[in-house]
Amino acid sequence: GAGVSQTPSNKVTEKGKYVELRCDPISGHTALYWYRQSLGQGPEFLIYFQGTGAADDSGLPNDRFFAVRPEGSVSTLKIQRTERGDSAVYLCASSLTWTRSDGYTFGSGTRLTVV
Amino acid sequence: AQSVTQLDSHVSVSEGTPVLLRCNYSSSYSPSLFWYVQHPNKGLQLLLKYTSAATLVKGINGFEAEFKKSETSFHLTKPSAHMSDAAEYFCVVTQEGNQFYFGTGTSLTVIP
Numbered sequence: 123g124a125g126v127s128q129t130p131s132n133k134v135t136e137k138g139k140y141v142e143l144r145c146d147p148i149s150g151h152t153a154l155y156w157y158r159q160s161l162g163q164g165p166e167f168l169i170y171f172q173g174t175g176a177a178d179d180s181g182l183p184n185d186r187f188f189a190v191r192p193e194g195s196v197s198t199l200k201i202q203r204t205e206r207g208d209s210a211v212y213l214c215a216s217s218l219t220w221t222r223s224d225g226y227t228f229g230s231g232t233r234l235t236v237v
Numbered sequence: 238a239q240s241v242t243q244l245d246s247h248v249s250v251s252e253g254t255p256v257l258l259r260c261n262y263s264s265s266y267s268p269s270l271f272w273y274v275q276h277p278n279k280g281l282q283l284l285l286k287y288t289s290a291a292t293l294v295k296g297i298n299g300f301e302a303e304f305k306k307s308e309t310s311f312h313l314t315k316p317s318a319h320m321s322d323a324a325e326y327f328c329v330v331t332q333e334g335n336q337f338y339f340g341t342g343t344s345l346t347v348i349p
Contacts, residue, residue, distance in 0.1 A: 164327050164339030225271055226337065228281040
């Protein structure tokens with residue numbers, strides 16, 4: 123597609139529930155990133171995929187968070203047993219290569235609210 | 238370790254006057270530096286990037302930034318602010334690996 127697409131744009135869930143957030147990167151982009159942006163803060167790194175594999179998942183806050191990219195394109199961020207502190211905007215970005223000099227293209231994000 | 242410090246959380250300028258958004262970085266090696274803009278309810282958009290070529294970098298919408306290694310700074314400027322420039326601006330550094338480290342952002346208000 124023309125840009126990075128994230129669905130849903132908004133998600134409200136109850137504490138303790140499971141959620142999935144989807145990211146469709148730009149076609150042909152091999153690198154995909156997930157970031158989390160809390161209110162009034164800059165985005166914080168969660169996980170990075172190069173192709174199908176997670177090249178760096180050091181930003182995932184705990185084992186309730188997991189992400190997959192089974193075919194090297196679409197990625198899903200999964201959060202189990204959601205907590206109110208998980209409320210944030212979850213941003214996905216992609217880039218053509220993993221080269222650090224490439225700028226990312228970001229999606230508009232999924233605003234997750236845990237009530 | 239890498240980090241960026243955006244020295245002003247809020248900047249307010251009058252339309253038609255210059256814009257200066259300040260950013261200092263910390264990096265052990267030669268970094269790549271970026272500025273992104275985020276309009277309300279919109280995705281982050283790349284304004285410009287520095288990747289060890291020319292130290293004065295020109296970006297979109299009339300913005301530019303100068304990499305000053307001696308001052309570890311990468312300030313964003315624009316000669317004349319436009320109402321449409323009102324947004325949140327993020328300075329970003331990356332070095333080894335592929336994580337981007339974002340500053341906490343500067344909110345730019347443009348007064349008509």
